Amino acid sequence: MLRPFSPQLTGLIETLKHIDVKTERGRELINETYLGHLEEYAAGLEKYADMVEQTLDLSELERHNYVIKPDYDPRLRKLADQISAARDGLDEEHRDVADDLNLELDKKLHLDNSATNGYCFRLTKNVCKSVIFLRCPDISQCLSGLSSHQQ
Secondary structure (H helix, E strand, O other), rough: OOOOHHHHHHHHHHHOOOOOOOOOHHHHHHHHHHHHHHHHHHHHHHHHHHHHHHHHHHHHOOOOOOOOOOOHHHHHHHHHHHHHHHHHHHHHHHHHHHHOOOOOOOOOOEEEEEEOOOEEEEEEEHOOOOOOOOOOOOEEEEOOOEEEEEO
């Protein structure tokens, strides 16, 4: 995504403007070669960044989910509330399983969201052998430990 690049481009432009140039021709070359084009790109990028901030839910963007802000439509608000409730339920189940297995939350027992399995519990390799799964129907070994997910 280009949104984080906008402040960096502005910083680059400011740096180029303040370069100590010995001759007027050198200043003209910097302006012709770099500043003119970069300022044009920065203006377009700023409009794009504004559009992204107005349209996308930035809290979801932090999780690498590209979701339109639910304020645009009541149906989106309803779906966002359902997703939030489902995530809260997953977090509660994560805590319950950690308590049942007597494991540290997010240190020994992780709740992962993988493209292959969706949401699943993952144990670190060190505790894999010592845990008996009572509530987890599907267990698989992976490089980072033992993974359990429900279909």
